[in-house]
Structures are given as C-alpha cells and as structure tokens.
Amino acid sequence: MILYAFPVRTAFTDRDLEMISPVAAIKPLEFTQSPVKLPFHFILQFFQLLWFLPQTSQYLCFFGGYHSVLPVWFGKVFGKKCTIQAGGTDCINMPEIGYGNFRKKWLRKATVYSFKNCSLILPVAEALVKQDYSYDSSISPKQGLLNLIPDLKTPIQVIPNGFDTDFWKASGKERNTLTFISVATGTSNLSRAMVKGYDLIEKLAKAHPNWEFTLVGDSNYVSPNSNVKVLRKMNPSELLALYNSHQFYLQLSTSEGFPNALGEAMACGCIPIGSAVGAIPEIIGDSGVILTEKNLHVLDSAIQDFAKQDLNSFSQKAILRISRLFNFGLRKKALLEALELIS
Known part of the structure; x- marks a missing residue:
C-alpha cells in the first residue's frame, strides 16, 4: 500500500x-x-x-x-x-x-x-x-x-x-469576443491574489471597461471594477461551461508551478495569455500570448495586437497542444x- x-x-x-x-x-x-x-x-x-x-x-x-x-x-x-x-x-x-x-x-x-x-x-x-x-x-x-x-x-x-481531454474539450458554441476568464482559489487573501496575478488583471479591466472579465474560485474576492464578475469555486462541469463561453484565459501569475486551470481552459479552446513563469510558457507555446515582464502597457499592447489575428486558429492550436503534449x-x-x- x-x-x-x-x-x-x-x-x-x-x-x-x-x-x-x-x-x-x-x-x-x-x-x-x-x-x-x-x-x-x-x-x-x-x-x-x-x-x-x-x-x-x-x-x-x-x-x-x-x-x-x-x-x-x-x-x-x-x-x-x-x-x-x-x-x-x-x-x-x-x-x-x-x-x-x-x-x-x-x-x-x-x-x-x-x-x-x-x-x-x-x-x-x-x-x-x-x-x-x-x-x-x-x-x-x-x-x-x-x-x-x-x-x-x-x-x-x-x-x-x-489533462483528461475527453472531458475538457471545446463544445463548438459561439464565444463572446474580448471575454477573459481566470480561475484560482483563496484570492480574497491579498498575497494569494498577487501570486495569481489578479492585481494586473484588475488594471487591465480598469483600462478596458468594455471588456468582460470572470474570476472564478473565491466568492469573497472583491473587485473594484464593474466589468469583473466574481464567482465561487465551481465543479468541473460548471468550469467546462465557463471555459467554453470565454475567448481568452488569463494566467498572469507572479509565481507558478504547472497551473491546472490553464491546461483545462486551453483544452476547451480558450486562447491563453500567461506570464513567463513556471511551466506557463512551456504550456502555451505558440498558441497564445506570453508576457515576459509584469507590465500593464506591454500586456495591453500584446493583447490588442494579438486580437487582430485569426483567433480561431490559435484556439485550435491550444486544443491540440494540450491533447498532444499534456494529456492524462x-x-x-x-x-x-x-x-x-x-x-
């Protein structure tokens, strides 16, 4: 045993x-x-x-x-x-x-x-x-x-x-444009929120009030921005539906090992935007945006440039990357x- x-x-x-x-x-x-x-x-x-x-x-x-x-x-x-x-x-x-x-x-x-x-x-x-x-x-x-x-x-x-790509997969439903999701628990603790990059997400949300952000995992987290929706910790089926309704997944962690939610979201077709820490660059590869420094202007510019490209092709790249390199x-x-x- x-x-x-x-x-x-x-x-x-x-x-x-x-x-x-x-x-x-x-x-x-x-x-x-x-x-x-x-x-x-x-x-x-x-x-x-x-x-x-x-x-x-x-x-x-x-x-x-x-x-x-x-x-x-x-x-x-x-x-x-x-x-x-x-x-x-x-x-x-x-x-x-x-x-x-x-x-x-x-x-x-x-x-x-x-x-x-x-x-x-x-x-x-x-x-x-x-x-x-x-x-x-x-x-x-x-x-x-x-x-x-x-x-x-x-x-x-x-x-x-x-990741179980038989479960975590794209449903083919239409996604709203410029919608961003991030998943982390314990973020009502300020230190934990900073580790998970919520301070940078909030700055991005403030700069773009017409973009929609969803933060999942801690209903006690309080956002100062009206375009940020805060949701409780979700079960896998609920997360599956959320991933499939959002266009981008944000993993802007200040420190990270190998984030589960990033892989799940990519398997569901979310286009990843992540910081250059831990395994994040290795997971994202050429399927999304990798932020090399913690800087709002660099992040903002990268997203706006990226959004002009064929996003569906990047969504497919994300799905294939998880299924080929990081499957269960x-x-x-x-x-x-x-x-x-x-x-």
Missing part, C-alpha cells in the same frame, strides 16, 4: 488517486495548512504512519513541507521509498509577495529536510528545479530547488501534469513508472 500525504486535498491529489488506485492500493492522508493545528497533526500523522507501517510499501507526498517530514523520516528509518511531488510553493522564496516555503524559518527547515532525505523528487515543471526568474523585477531571480538548496543530491525527474495518459504512464508500479 502507498501512503499519500498532502497538506490539503485538491484537484491535483484527486487526479493522482485516480491514476494510481487502479494499479496499487493507496491511502490518502490529509494534513493541515493551519499553523495552530500543526502540533496535533504531527502527533496524529505519526500514529497514522505507525498504524499503517506493516502494510506500507512506499510513501508519496504532494509538495514538500511540514506534512512530508514524518513520511520521509519513516522512509529512511524503515527502508521504504519516499517520493515527493514538488508543485510550486515548495520550490520558491518570494518574501516580497509573501509566497514560498523558503521565506519562513521552520517551514524552510522542514522543506529542506524533506527534499534532502526523500528518495525521489518529481517536480511538475522544469522551472521548479532551477530558474533565473525575471518576470517581476522586485523579486529575487534565483528560484527553484537547486538554487535554494545548492547541495541537494536527491534524484529529480520532471513529470508535467496531464502521458502523465499517468510517467508517474506509475517513477513509482515503480509498472515497468
């Missing part, structure tokens, strides 16, 4: 469970993101790991952090493989915007211990391994695991996310091989 530890259950973790459960028994163990509850969850997790020890063949963690310390320790002590999937915040140090595990002393120590002592690291993007960050000039350029942990010796294998099957095969569940 695989014990799968993560700080909070997300679409990422659900997809992993969906991939692994047909070929191996897997037990999800949710930890906590609350600092107040940390001591209790360390004790709880210790006894969970002890209880399941006789049946456990290996450990899997999503993100490195507090929740991965004990699985890594158990793996070392009892000679069991422990794999950590690096997802984004665990490879970043951006105190300027209040983001990244490495900006907090004890969380940094937990993250460094986990990555140094696990058996294998599976980042979702090459940029999480090592990157010379330049999108926001106010932020330190040295990001990624090898910059933040220079003496890291643990084997690393990049496995991008994958490719990630499933790579993940199962890395976990030694198939040969």
